[in-house]
Amino acid sequence: MIVPAAHRRLRGAVAVLASLGAAIALSACSQSDASQRSAGKGLIEVGSRQDAPADYRPRLLTDGQLGFTDLRGDVVVVNFWASWCAPCREEQPDLNQVHAAYADRGVSFLGVAIKDNHSNAESYVAELGVPYDSLVDADGSYGASFGEVGPSALPATILVDHEGRVAARIFGRTTAEELSSLLDRLLAEQPAAG
Template identity: 45%
Template sequence: MVALSVASSTALAGCAGSSASGPDGSGNRFVGGDGNAQEIKVADRKAAPQAEGTTLEGKPLKLAELRGKVTVVNFWASWCAPCRGEAPSLEQVYKENKAKGVEFVGVGFKDSRDNAKAFERKFKISYPSLFDESGQITLAFRDVPPNAIPSTLILDRQGRVAARIVGATTYSKLGPLVAKVAAEK
């Protein structure tokens, strides 16, 4: 599928809180009180990989098929406490934006299918999640890596990473970022 480096796998070794801080030298800015959300200037955006896989329900899903829509990609695991904490906020932002053409895709990282499905039932997650038991889908994002679980990427309509939130997100952080990217034409 995609050649992957061993160094990338260590970046996703466990749950993280707020691990990113300050400007990264590119002029992109970090937003939010804890500094873990990064907006990426249009000129500096990189294309998301052509990641694909099967959902927890066994249906094929390709991110490339969502091009033309703003897409939120959330990397999570049932064993991750911060992932459980952010799940209601993600679902709320999804419900408020799906009629506006914003898509959400979860990526269940290094988890069992049964535990991941139980997580989605418990938190009433209504958007699809790719099953990434081996971590290969997550590692395909090495050009703009999620860096930790949980992490959330917001892709613009051209399929480029427009924002990244490392660590757990909140409704008040994710909602405005999604709205900003969705307002771009």
């Protein structure tokens, strides 16, 4: 039999452990390791770029489908987020601002809700006024197709060049200034004739 004082201490210890576990889980969305963050701040040299997953055609929240072959010739910003990720919510106004500034300049945006559900993703899009297409990647397979993008690296932003190759990776929260600088450099690159 547990005496009342011991029972209270046990309950307190369980509550502390549960709170610690929740804090670790929530902070994981903003805590990428230092090498990922530093590696993701500039453009990847043209000769080192890998193709984006062109044949993957995920279903959008609007029920349509979209693949990179549909966007060939555009620079594409793919932002990975989750409705439960606080840094994702914090960066969304910057993404909306950059989308508005570059929408008529050959830049397309795609939002990807990682390990989230359709209802929460729709609420996030409506609440934060996301002006571009988004999809739900419930099992994380779309994020995995880009390499190291997953729930522990959120938010994450991938920039795809005119040729459909991954040109930059940003792990962690981005800003309008950082994203605009990268987009300006990508837009200055000349697409191959073809």
